[in-house]
Amino acid sequence: MVSARFVVxxxxxxxxxxxxxxxxxxxxxxxxxxxxxxxxxxxxxxxxDAEGDGPIASHLxxxxxDLTLLARLSGGV
Ligand code: HEC
Numbered sequence: 619m620v621s622a623r624f625v626v627x628x629x630x631x632x633x634x635x636x637x638x639x640x641x642x643x644x645x646x647x648x649x650x651x652x653x654x655x656x657x658x659x660x661x662x663x664x665x666x667d668a669e670g671d672g673p674i675a676s677h678l679x680x681x682x683x684d685l686t687l688l689a690r691l692s693g694g695v
Contacts, residue, residue, distance in 0.1 A: 657666060663678065665671040668685035675682045 656664075656668070660668075661672050662674050663670075663672045663682040664685055665675065665682070668689070670682045670684040672682060
């Protein structure tokens with residue numbers, strides 16, 4: 619009879635292995651999804667490169683900030 623503790627630790631180990639195997643791919647996929655969302659929802663004001671120069675930026679009363687400064691201040695994230 620296999621103990622419940624063994625089953626739990628075996629499942630936990632498998633999950634950890636699967637998790638680390640897909641971690642990189644998941645990051646890549648999320649980064650791509652984020653890029654698409656940014657281009658659809660944010661780039662019109664902030665610009666495709668996030669520098670505050672989107673196509674409608676000149677029509678805003680408050681200028682769209684250059685978001686690359688935030689990224690630089692947070693170490694590129
Ligand atoms: C309609 C134009 C517009 C759209 C669309 C837009 N923003 Fe903005 N965003 C602005 C403006 C204008 C400000 C500055 C607001 C202020 O200073 O009061 C701002 C500010 C910000 C800030 C704060 C920057 C700082 O230096 O404090 C972030 C972060 C941001 N926007 C991210 C986004 C993201 C992410 C999206 C898409 C999900 C988005 N924005 C969509 C116009 C826009």
